Amino acid sequence: MDKVPATEIIRPPVGRRYLAAALVWTLLVAVSVGNSLYQQSLEVEKSAMTAARANIAKDLNFRRWAASHGGVYVQPDTRTPPNPYLKVPKRDVVTSDGMALTLMNPAYMLRQMQSEYMGEFGAQSRITSLKPMNPGNAPKEWERQALTGFEQGEAEYREIVERDDKRYLRLMLPIVAEQACLQCHADQGYRLGDIRGGISSVVPLESFEAQGAETHLAILASHGMLWLVGLCGFGLGYRQDRGLEDARLDAEQDMQRYREIVETSDDLLAFLDREQRYQVVNSAYAKVYGSIPEALVGRHVRDVMGGAFYESVAPYITRTLEGGSARFRETQTFSDGQQHMLDVAYRPYRLHGRVEGLVASLRDVTEQWKAEQALTLSEAKFRSYLADAPIPILVADSDGLIMEANPAAGRLLGIPRNELAGHRLTEFYLPNDRESPHWDKENLLSGSLVEGENRVLRRGGGAAWVMWRVVGIEAGCSLVFLVEISARKAAERSLMEREIELRTIVETDPECIKVINSDGTLRQMNPAGLAMVEADGAEQVLGRPISGIVVPECRDAFMALHERVMKGESGTLQFEIKGLKGTRRWLETQAVPMRNGTGEVTAILGVTRDITERRRNEEGLRLAAVAFGSVTDGIVVTDPNGIIVDVNASFEGLTGYSREELVGSNPRMLHSGMQDAEFYRTMWHALLTQHVWVGELHNRRKDGSVYVQYSRITAVHDANGRLTHYVGISSDITELRHSQQRLEHLAYHDLLTHLPNRVLLGDRMRQAMALADRKKELLAVCYLDLDGFKPINDTWGHEAGDQLLIETAERLRQCVRGADTVSRLGGDEFVILLGEMTEVDEVGQALHRILDTLNRPYPLPHGEVVISASLGVTLYPLDGDDADVLIRHADQAMYAAKQAGKSCFRLFDPEHDRASRNQQEQIKRFSSALENGELRLHYQPKVDMRSGRMIGAEALLRWQHPEQGLLVPGQFLSALESADLALPLGEWVLGEALGQMASWEAQGLLINISVNISSQHLQQRDFVGRLRHLLTAHPRVAPSQLTLEILETSAVEDMAQVSQVIQACRALGVSFALDDFGTGYSSLTYLRQLPTEELKIDQSFVRDMLKDRDDRAIVEGVISLAHTFGRQAIAEGVETLEHGVLLLQLGCHLAQGYAIAHPMPAEQLLAWQNSWMLPDEWARAAKASA
Secondary structure, eight states, X not given: OOOOOHHHHHSOOHHHHHHHHHHHHHHHHHHHHHHHHHHHHHHHHHHHHHHHHHHHHHHHHHHHHHHHHTTOEEOOSTTSOOOTTOOOSOSEEEOTTSOEEEEOOHHHHHHHHHHHHHHXXXXXXXXXXXXXXXXXXXXXXXXHHHHHHHHTTOXXXXXXXXXXXXXXXXXXXXXXXXXXXXXXXXGGTOOTTOEEEEEEEEEESHHXXXXXXXXXXXXXXXXXXXXXXXXXXXXHHHHHHHOHHHHHHHHHHHHHHHHHHHHTOSSEEEEEETTSBEEEEOHHHHHHTTSOHHHHTTOBHHHHHOHHHHHHXXXXXXXXXXXXXXXXXXXXXXXXXXXXXXXXXXXXXXXXXXXXXXXXXXXXXXXXXXXXXXXXXXXXXXXXXXXXXXXXXXXXXXXXXXXXXXXXXHHHHTSOGGGTTTOBGGGGXXXXXXXSOOOOXXXXXXXXXXXXXXXXXXXXXXXXXXXXXXEEEEXXXXXXEEEEOHHHHHHHHHHHHHHHHHHHHHHHOSSEEEEEETTSBEEEEOHHHHHHTTOSSGGGTTTSBGGGGBOHHHHHXXXXXXXHHHTTOOEEEEEEEEOTTSOEEEEEEEEEEEEOTTSOXXXXXXXXXXXXXXXXXXXXXXXXXXXXXXXXXXXXXXXXTOOEEEEOHHHHHHHSOOHHHHTTSOGGGGBOSOSOHHHHHHHHHHHHHTSEEEEEEEEEOTTXXXXXXXXXXXXXXXXXXXXXXXXXXXXXXXXXXXXXXXXXXXXXXXXXXOOBOHHHHHHHHHHHXXXXXXXXXXXXXXXXXXXXXXXXXXXXXXXXXXXXXXXXXXXXXXXXXXXXXXXXXXXXXXXXXXXXXXXXXXXXXXXXXXXXXXXXXXXXTTEEEOOEEXXXXXXXXXXXXXXHHHHHHHHHHXXXXXXXXXXXXXXXXXXXXXXXXXXXXXXXXXXXXXXXXXXXXXXXXXXXXXXXXXXXXXXXXXXEETTTEEEOGGGTGXXXXXXXXXXXXXXXXXXXXXXXXXXXXXXXXXOOEEEEXXXXXXXXXXXXXXXXXXXXXXTTSOGGGEEEEEEHHHHTTTHHHHHHHHHHHHHHTOEEEEEEETSSOOOHHHHHHSOOSEEEEOHHHHHHTTTOHHHHHHHHHHHHHHHXXXXXXXXXXXXXXXXXXXXXXXXXXXXXXXXXXXXXXXXXXXXXXXXXXXXXXXHHHHHHHO
């Protein structure tokens, strides 16, 4: 391998070295170009953003200013139309002096300004909101996206969009609710500081991008020039190394390429040497001067530009050639004769560190300049508008210092506008108002609206009321709008004073004052009127037809008056109304028409008074005149001293005195003396204090007879409260009092004996008990019942019975003391109260005396009779402290006396009473058990002891007590013997037994059942019918399966009735058995007459027949009687095998008892029947006795 020379290794060829340097240089220039272009594009967007922000700021200032005018009343014209979206109670008003005012429409002003702004700048701005007041302000899609971002905390929204092949910048900023906003938007729920929407500006980028394009070309041109200069430097170096010719050719080629780049630029580009002569210019530059580039090269810049333009730019050229740079704007007339605004940039051109010339870059910014001029002109117009505004306006800083004022403000304050600067508005306030709040700097800085009212002192003298509003338009600057409201304040004060006076008069007037609309509805009514129609509030009647409360019979006249007054007449009418709460009143109204400014009647003013009392008095006077003469009650009128001044005819008839005799006399002439002085003192006290007295007077007629009069005496006073007369109205109630006395006697006394009845007895008992308590004594309450009184009535008639009762009452009166009481309760029952008893023996002595008296013969028309009485006695307070309880105790003791043999007395026994109460409680409990299904039937088999065959079963009652468990009849039936439960209980047992028999029959079993019934069933008239009904309800059961068991003692009580019932039941197929036979006293005749099939030997005889020969004899006798009369004998109580053996030996083979089976539930009977075996002992005994 050949070696490379050292010089070639260390030093590359000259061409390569310069080529590498040129590439690096090109890369650096390209990077610089790219960075400059990027920065320029940012400048374009920044300029557009600046313009958009300026648009938004001016728009907001317009809106703040306009909003502040939104609350100012001005005279309406084409510049101040009403605002359709301004939500205020009164948009259009008329002042007291007749001036029509309207609230200024800020939206209309804003549209005019924006229209002019759009025409001059091509930009547009608008506001939008998620809750737009004007439908035209509803957000578009991109605006809705921006508003959503604002709610999430974003500060702005911007984007660049293309539309119609053009690019636009969209910028939207949030709108924060300021005080001025709330005038229109408070009802939408916004508060100060809330984001209520956004304001946007859309700026076309065409002009900014055009300027940027020119800048781009300048950048490309300048960098191309620098790149070429660098290449030229490299070329020179290369030429020095490779030859001057190559360097020149390269330079010429590079320069040619540079010229091509420069030539294609839209900017005006030129290169000047140090002598200010053109070295290079592009066609755009030469065209400005109406030339070509070649013609300008080598010429001095002054010769080309002209003297005037050169003089303006010469200092900048000099500064650049000295190493500085310059950027400025200057106008120049182009070759087309038009003035153009040029943006000029001079940068020095250095070679080897020495300034060899300058690069001039000129850009035509005429359109941009015009836009800026238009904006300046618009601001000037805005200032001119403020200056010409009819409303006084001040410009002040945030501390209230006036910076500028318009002429209207100077006229208001009486000082030239140019002298207001440097003053504060508060300096013109009256001394008392200078401390009042004016404006808040913080609110102004936030854009809020501040307003108020104050009095100002004019320089020329005099004070004026001013309404001021301050709105911040930019940092440190505010607009103050002033409106003189002196006339309004004076009118308001005058109206307020008049309104207060009129309201006071109307509100306090006791008469009804009302205003009625032309359609008859009520517009206004004072409190007196509301009370008159019974309205709780004005809302109940205002706006409603007033004729609605007029009664139908007066409504036509009322409507006729309304029509007359609406035609311009006045009128008066009396009519009746029915208030809202139903009260009827008579009213008198005076109605007059109310006219407007043109004289047209628009309403009716009515003054109404309540004349109900007056009409009532008038009617009362008419009626009184008639009544005084014709009323049946006596009327007497006296003066304040009691002297009679007038009487009516009825009073003459009542007293027997003539009018002439009574007038001038004192009513004392009628006193009977039956009422004492205290009575009359009480009467006069009532008349003097209460002005009325009502009561009864016992007076004496002229003929001396006493009569009772019911009187009402009334004191009459005049309007001043002075007593003028007394009026007495009286009616004769003498016969009424006599009748009442007779009725009272009948109400409290027995009609036959005239003894106290039960009502008066209760009162006497309470008095006697209270007396016994005070004296610590005993009170004997005696209950008396005559023995054998009924036969006397039945035998001799009620007249004889009544005579006996009258005689008995008389004897009882004679037996007691005056303080004691004898009362007849009814029939032959009497109650005697014996008081002042100290011990029981004393009571006994009195009762013996009473019984002895009553035992004596009674003479009656049909002869003498002797009867006795039974007495029951209870003692207070030993036996109770309640009157009804004491009488009940005495009644119980009386029954005990009757059971003791009559013609005697018995004291109340507390133990017997407790037992009786327990029995009643048990009866009540058993009744509940019957209703609640607590009763059960158990069945005890009856068998034939010869064969062991079950011939039937007896149904026995059981009580499944919820607390005590299963109870047998011996534990509860004894307490029910005297109760009325026997019939329902027996019917329940029959029904249950038949139901169980039907159930067994459904299973294929025929079991005869015997049921016990009481004597009450046999004495019941419809017993047979009830039994037939029960049998019919169970058609599966054959009547022959049922046997009814009756006690021997019950059967013989009424043999005829019992026999008849048994025959009727047997006709149904039901058989009978005599239960407990041998315990009664029936004769053989009775036994023969009773058509029964069975005799049941009482278990008491069967149980003891093994050890008692008498009982055995009775059993043998019953068995013999049964055989004799063809009846079957059944032995009860067979408890042992021995009992059964003996019975078989005696000829009785039917039995029931514990030796056979205990009573059991129905469901166990079949199992018993299948398992029971005949005892061997009985089988042997049966065989032996066969």
